[in-house]
Amino acid sequence: MRHNKSPLNLVLINRKTRKVASNSSWLNALKAHAHLNGDYQGIAGLLAQDSKKYLQHNAVVFKKQRKQDHENARARVQAKALLPLLVAIWGEQLPKHREPRRQNFANWVAKEFQNRKSEALSSATDLGYDELIDAERSARWWLDQLEKMQS
Numbered sequence: 001m002r003h004n005k006s007p008l009n010l011v012l013i014n015r016k017t018r019k020v021a022s023n024s025s026w027l028n029a030l031k032a033h034a035h036l037n038g039d040y041q042g043i044a045g046l047l048a049q050d051s052k053k054y055l056q057h058n059a060v061v062f063k064k065q066r067k068q069d070h071e072n073a074r075a076r077v078q079a080k081a082l083l084p085l086l087v088a089i090w091g092e093q094l095p096k097h098r099e100p101r102r103q104n105f106a107n108w109v110a111k112e113f114q115n116r117k118s119e120a121l122s123s124a125t126d127l128g129y130d131e132l133i134d135a136e137r138s139a140r141w142w143l144d145q146l147e148k149m150q151s
Helices: 026-037 043-046 069-093 102-114 119-126 129-137 139-150
Strands: 008-014 060-063
Touching: 008 026, 008 043, 008 129, 069 119, 069 129, 069 139, 102 119, 102 139, 119 129
Parallel strands: none
Antiparallel strands: 008 060
């Protein structure tokens, strides 16, 4: 199943370890879900026939889908385009007696993107950088983006 904002997938989870089961695939999870819902007619009925074995040690849950590589690549491109503006905003807020340091900048950006009322986040929103906003990147990720710009 997919939703617009946060895609969810059916996954088999081991009841003891709470980790993704080794036999978890989209088809096995769909079979188990059909069995749990009592779907015994049509194609769903065919799926549910051999699904009991998957439910002996596993549970079916909806799990958020991992970020796909192209989304991560778009977030990196958006970060590279936004960094000069972020540096300008940070420079205005930086006290005059404090030297600018990359680590302090990366920490500031990570905090600004968590603050829904920040100027940095509103600038990213105005530019339509949704992948960057939704990614919720750490200070380490922002520091890596700075280092990639220098090379």
